[in-house]
Amino acid sequence: MGAFKFRGAYNAISALSPDARRAGVVTFSSGNHAQAIALAGRMLGVATTIIMPLDAPAAKIAATRGYGATIVSFDRYTQDRDAIGARLASEQGLTLIPPYDHPDVIAGQGTAAKELIEETGPLDALLVCVGGGGLLAGSALGARALSPACLVYGVEPEAGNDGQQSFRSGAIVRIAVPKTIADGAQTPSLGALTFPIIQDKVADMLTVSDGELIETMRFFAERMKIVVEPTGCLAAAAAFSAKIDIKGKRVGVIISGGNIDLSAFARFVA
Numbered sequence: 001m002g003a004f005k006f007r008g009a010y011n012a013i014s015a016l017s018p019d020a021r022r023a024g025v026v027t028f029s030s031g032n033h034a035q036a037i038a039l040a041g042r043m044l045g046v047a048t049t050i051i052m053p054l055d056a057p058a059a060k061i062a063a064t065r066g067y068g069a070t071i072v073s074f075d076r077y078t079q080d081r082d083a084i085g086a087r088l089a090s091e092q093g094l095t096l097i098p099p100y101d102h103p104d105v106i107a108g109q110g111t112a113a114k115e116l117i118e119e120t121g122p123l124d125a126l127l128v129c130v131g132g133g134g135l136l137a138g139s140a141l142g143a144r145a146l147s148p149a150c151l152v153y154g155v156e157p158e159a160g161n162d163g164q165q166s167f168r169s170g171a172i173v174r175i176a177v178p179k180t181i182a183d184g185a186q187t188p189s190l191g192a193l194t195f196p197i198i199q200d201k202v203a204d205m206l207t208v209s210d211g212e213l214i215e216t217m218r219f220f221a222e223r224m225k226i227v228v229e230p231t232g233c234l235a236a237a238a239a240f241s242a243k244i245d246i247k248g249k250r251v252g253v254i255i256s257g258g259n260i261d262l263s264a265f266a267r268f269v270a
C-alpha cells in the first residue's frame with residue numbers, strides 16, 4: 001500500500017487469536033497505518049474499523065475505504081478519539097492495534113532491515129526515519145542482530161526533534177505536534193515500548209530540515225524516477241547532507257513510503 005507500515009500491521013493481525021480475529025480490529029490513523037491495517041485485514045479475512053478525523057484528506061479516506069475498512073469519523077477539535085476507540089473496543093470486542101507502540105508492530109517493521117541486510121551483507125551504518133519509533137526500534141533490533149557492528153541512526157524532522165531530545169536526556173520528551181512537511185513523523189513523542197529499544201540499540205538521533213527533504217524528493221524524482229513522500233526522504237536526506245561521516249562506508253538507507261497526492265508532490269518538486 002505504498003509504505004512499510006504494512007509489515008507491522010500484517011504481523012500484528014496475524015498474531016491475534018482466532019477469537020480476536022473473528023471480532024476484528026480497530027485503530028486510529030489518518031495516514032499510512034490506516035491503509036496498512038485495512039489491507040492486512042482484508043488479506044487475512046479480519047474486519048477493520050479505522051477512526052479518522054473528519055478533515056483527513058479525501059484521497060486517504062477513499063484509499064482506506066477501498067481496502068474494505070469501516071471508517072468512523074470524528075471531529076478532532078471537539079471529540080475524544082481515545083474515548084471513541086475504547087467504546088468501540090468494549091462494545092464490539094475489537095482489538096486496538098496502535099501505529100508503533102506494540103511488540104508485534106515493532107517486530108513486523110524490523111523485517112525491513114532484516115531483508116536489506118540479508119541482501120547486502122553486513123553494513124557499517126543504517127539510517128532510518130523516525131515518527132513514533134516503530135520502524136527504528138524494529139530495524140535496530142534486526143540490524144544489530146544480523147550485523148552487530150552496524151551503527152543505527154534515527155532521523156527526524158528538525159521541527160520535531162522530540163526523539164533526539166529524549167535520546168540525549170534519557171527520558172521521553174513530549175512536544176506539541178510539529179510543523180513539518182514530513183506528515184508521517186508528526187508525532188509528539190516516542191512510545192513507552194519503542195524508546196527503551198532505541199536507547200539500547202541506536203547510536204544517535206539526527207535531524208534534517210524541510211528544505212533538505214525537498215532536495216531529496218527532487219533527487220529521487222529526477223535521478224531515480226521514484227516518488228518518495230517527504231517522511232520517506234528523512235534517512236536519505238541525512239546521508240546526502242552528511243549529518244554523519246559516510247565516506248567510504250557501507251551505508252543502508254531505509255526509504256519508508258511514497259504516498260503523497262500528486263498536486264502536493266508537484267508543488268514540492270517544482
Ligand SMILES: *Cc1c(COP(=O)(O)O)cnc(C)c1O
Nearest residue numbers: 032131132133134135184256257
Ligand atoms: C509512519 C511512518 C514513518 C514513521 O514510522 P514510526 O514507526 O512511527 O517511527 C516514516 N515514514 C512513513 C512513510 C510513515 O508512514
